[in-house]
Amino acid sequence: MKLGKVxxxxxxxxxxxxxxxxTLLLVQPVDQHLADSGxxxxxxxxxxxxxxxxxxxxxxxxxxxxxPNGWFNPGDAAILGIVDSVNAAGAAxxxxxx
Amino acid sequence: MIAGRVVANVVSxxxxxxxxxxxxxxxxxxxASGRPSGKVMLAVxxxxxxxxxxxxxxDEGGSARSVLGDGKAVTIRTAICGIIxxxxxxxxx
Numbered sequence: 001m002k003l004g005k006v007x008x009x010x011x012x013x014x015x016x017x018x019x020x021x022x023t024l025l026l027v028q029p030v031d032q033h034l035a036d037s038g039x040x041x042x043x044x045x046x047x048x049x050x051x052x053x054x055x056x057x058x059x060x061x062x063x064x065x066x067x068p069n070g071w072f073n074p075g076d077a078a079i080l081g082i083v084d085s086v087n088a089a090g091a092a093x094x095x096x097x098x
Numbered sequence: 099m100i101a102g103r104v105v106a107n108v109v110s111x112x113x114x115x116x117x118x119x120x121x122x123x124x125x126x127x128x129x130a131s132g133r134p135s136g137k138v139m140l141a142v143x144x145x146x147x148x149x150x151x152x153x154x155x156x157d158e159g160g161s162a163r164s165v166l167g168d169g170k171a172v173t174i175r176t177a178i179c180g181i182i183x184x185x186x187x188x189x190x191x
Contacts, residue, residue: 001139002137002138037138047113062173071172080173083108084110088106
C-alpha cells in the first residue's frame with residue numbers, strides 16, 4: 001500500500017466492461033510528510049473518495065481483487081481507504097482532507 | 099521480506115472491509131547500512147509494532163494474509179511480520 005492524494009477525476013466512456021460503474025481517480029503518491037513521491041496514477045475507488053482526499057491505495061493483483069465486477073480484470077490500482085491523519089515521528093500531526 | 103523502520107502511523111475510518119480492525123503503519127525501507135532507501139510503504143501491523151521500531155515487512159499477498167490469519171482478505175498485500183532486535187553484520191558466528 002501507499003499513501004496518495006486524489007488530484008482529479010478521470011472520465012472514460014469507452015472502456016472495458018469490468019470498469020463500468022467504477023469511479024476512476026487520478027492519484028498523486030505522497031510520502032509520510034505528504035510531499036509528492038513519484039508519478040501520478042489512475043486508481044479506481046472503493047470508498048467514495050473525492051478530489052483533495054488523502055487516501056491509501058494498493059496496486060497489483062490485490063487491487064484487482066477489490067473490483068466489485070469480478071477479480072479477473074486488467075486494473076492494477078485501487079483506492080482502499082480514506083486517511084484521516086498521518087502521525088509521523090518527529091513532526092506535527094498531518095491531517096488529511098480538511 | 100525487507101527490513102525497515104516505522105516512521106508514522108495512519109488513521110483511517112472509511113476503508114475497505116478487509117482492513118477493518120487493522121493498524122496501518124508507514125515503513126521506510128533501509129539499505130544494508132541502516133540508511134533510509136527508497137520510497138515509504140504502508141503496511142498492516144501483525145505484531146503490534148510502533149513508531150521507531152525496526153521491523154520485518156512482507157510485500158506479497160499470500161504471506162501478508164498468513165501474518166494476519168485472514169486468508170480471505172484478498173486486497174491486503176503488505177504486512178509487518180516481526181520486530182527486529184538487531185542486525186549483526188560482519189560478526190563471526
